[in-house]
Amino acid sequence: MKFKVWRQANAQSDGHFETYELHVDPEASLLESLDAINESLVHQGKSPIAFDSDCREGICGCCGLVIDGVPHGPVPKTTTCQLHMHHFAKQDEIVIEPFRAKTMPVIQDCMVDKSALERVAKAGGFVSVRTGQQPDANTILIPRKKAEEAFNFAACIGCGACVAACSNGSAHLFTGAKIAQLLALPQGHPERASRARGMVKQIQNEHFGGCSNEGECTAVCPKEISTGAIAAMTREYIRSLVTN
Ligand code: FES
Structure with a gap:
């Protein structure tokens, strides 16, 4: 699957999308898939994708990505950390961005304040x-x-x-x-x-x-x-x- 992910070095710089490919485990969560991409980026000596998460159980409110244009993605009543890759089984690309709001400025990549x-x-x-x-x-x-x-x-x-x-x-x-x-x-x-x-x-x-x-x-x-x-x-x- 292709992951088209928003990359932005810091709050002052302009952002852009970068595309990564990953052999996806349908039982893995979306954030675990991003972890896997990050591991490979680190091995290549590149900067990993910054994104927020903490409990990964849907209870802390820390995570939050815009996935295919929707905050927390396409599954109703579900936080970003509770999304699993089988929810995206019918698509070959997924677009991931930070929450967009003037009051929640981007800190880096998909992480907002x-x-x-x-x-x-x-x-x-x-x-x-x-x-x-x-x-x-x-x-x-x-x-x-x-x-x-x-x-x-x-x-x-x-x-x-x-x-x-x-x-x-x-x-x-x-x-x-x-x-x-x-x-x-x-x-x-x-x-x-x-x-x-x-x-x-x-x-x-x-x-x-x-x-x-x-x-x-x-x-x-x-x-x-x-x-x-x-x-x-x-x-x-x-x-x-x-x-x-
Ligand atoms: S990481 Fe805590 S709600 Fe998603």
Whole structure:
């Protein structure tokens, strides 16, 4: 199989595609195939392809490639690291690029800087807790429906695919997931106004785009975060302005 891969020495230089050929093991993952290409590049004394990965289990949000034009590739609800080569059995070429968004600049090759998302999370995606003895698990009762709602939004792994898929480069799905997750729990209520204001201000400071309700974000989200997160974020932001 041919791998057409984006190569870019650093953030300042222009990038280009290079093509590599590999005898593919259908049971290998896509990232293992890139590892194999890298081994051969190193043996040839060439620079290996830089790309992000960590857990390779679909839970950390570190990986992220645009594969054949789609963030995280053609298989729905699947992170890049969970793609296997049998998904590409019918094709003889695969095109691999980094996530493309002004707010996630390329560091090298297919590796991008996602720190803007971390700064948005830091602006309010948490609850402040006092130190001291750990409260009994049953002291705050949470209805099962609410717990499940919070869990569904908490499934966001912050991979940035939503930003990469959006024609506006919007981070509304990511931000909304954090806000909606904490809103579903009583522990998230005391800081709900400052959280919404802080996080929305930060997405503006980082120059993420606005949302035009096209839903590209949810289509590529490996964790199926719904646009209900965006609605929750908008409601919470308006509420925070009123209560302020
Ligand atoms: S490497 Fe952790 S989600 Fe892909």
